[in-house]
Amino acid sequence: MAETRDDTPTSLGEFGRIGRFLRPLAAGFPGARSLSDDAALIDCAPGEVLVVTTDTLVAGVHFIGDEGPADIAAKALRVNLSDLAGMGARPVCYTLNLALPKMVDDGWLAAFCDGLAADQAAFDIHLAGGDSVATPGPVTITVTAFGAVKPAEALHRDGARAGDDLWVSGTIGDGLLGLEAARAHGFGDAAAYLIGRYRRPEPRVALGRVLAGVARAALDVSDGLISDAGHMAAASGLAIGIDCPAVPFSGAASDILADEPGRLPDLLTGGDDYELLFAAPPGERAAVEAAGRRTDTRVSRIGRLVAGEVGAVTACDADGSALEFARPGYRHG
């Protein structure tokens, strides 16, 4: 664990903060050596490779900033777990880099670490190391998550073939609606559910693992369904057709769409869903549905990979007409 030499405003001091709040999070990972060295040791199990993913969250950019510290901790960890899920990997450990402004006190950090501890238990992952520094800017959190997977079973964006079905887990659009609800305090009774979905995405780790060997390509939906479908299509050298009536929405989102059908494109292009988008051959439909049942995860077949303009995504409504998107429907990855 590295420590900053800069004076961080804390009653405990930087060394004390690491010892009190962070060291307990590393207790379950022997390679962390209790954060006593400047580096951690991570072993690969025989026949597996490490999967490494990293995301930085900035207060005011990636979260609103008025969330509880435990929610912020959960989001920082879960967006990375979602990337591991998209690769079909088993979580192993993570490193944590905190850049904290002066106003952040030990109580905030204690609650933040409580949030990490809860999610460590939920997803069987442990702190391996990190860094803690002072910043004159906003709270900035980098999590680098490590997973393990057999190389032949790792899921990638580029493995889809023409004729594959396109599937998605869970429901789409709650992340965007949750962000709107948190900002504008709208959506009445549904607000709490939607805000929860935005603040605490559910990384589909268990589903990702059982899709290894069933799905041909996968990624997590973080940029928005249409955009991420475009990434898969582009990487696989194909186009994608999405059947909008098949896209799964939560009850809350369905109610909002019933009132305002014109919001459909927003939900299809809004981000922060953290669901799994994956391609599988039609012959694997029963296997995909079994994977969903086995992991208690809703899976929906929403379209098809087709030959065509590479990276193009077409989303058709019930009557077969293509939707128009105000923001670009996709970008080549």
Add this chain to the structure above:
Amino acid sequence: MAETRDDTPTSLGEFGRIGRFLRPLAAGFPGARSLSDDAALIDCAPGEVLVVTTDTLVAGVHFIGDEGPADIAAKALRVNLSDLAGMGARPVCYTLNLALPKMVDDGWLAAFCDGLAADQAAFDIHLAGGDSVATPGPVTITVTAFGAVKPAEALHRDGARAGDDLWVSGTIGDGLLGLEAARAHGFGDAAAYLIGRYRRPEPRVALGRVLAGVARAALDVSDGLISDAGHMAAASGLAIGIDCPAVPFSGAASDILADEPGRLPDLLTGGDDYELLFAAPPGERAAVEAAGRRTDTRVSRIGRLVAGEVGAVTACDADGSALEFARPGYRHG
């Protein structure tokens, strides 16, 4: 490679930036898969474990902010390489998280990546993945570096034994003097050399690797010689005595000390040296000196590990009197 959905001020857009500037840095690392997935694959060679270290640098805190982008890139990478050196590890790859304010343009990023490319070649390390986001705060850079080492040869802080010699590589104090020179434009002809030492520390990667099996404990000097000696002493359950006349200084630092002998405690407690501090049994003196010659690295025997108050560091001057330090000489790690 993850991309932010937030609009970053760039003529290329975030996807374009990654493609243009970052993807070429990943060309030498197959597990990066050209940054096409959200995660990279990192394999362990048989008999080796991965060593993982991570440091965050914030403009205005860890670097002044007026450095050239290539210098900032080099520092971000090198402080992590120094941690790998302290573990005796061979560099493998790294991930890069950039949080950039609006004022940072494509030209800055291009020069930053040129700096990374030069150091990738110098230290045989490659980009494996990362994230790029917008921030309303200062430039914030996180590098997570991966090395490989045989578990039995990994160097740790806690392996020193009473009677071991204490050694240090290179010279001490240039980092602090270089920071002063960069801030205050002092030190005349020596300024350029000292500023260079501050801005581009020399990670002792080659030395660290050949010390595996020779040294019993090691870490890099980032917090200051006295403080880091305290970390080794505390971790090893010992005290340390440092013989000040044996501490190596550059010509520039020696000249400054000749003019102002009272600055000695500053140089011994200033940080940013990024030299290796290590303990080895007296029977290995010839082996340590051979390791230094083999890697063209000055090595100096500056003290001894002794039984005593755990973590205590005593630095004695030529006449045997103990130095007093205005800032705490060490803290328990």
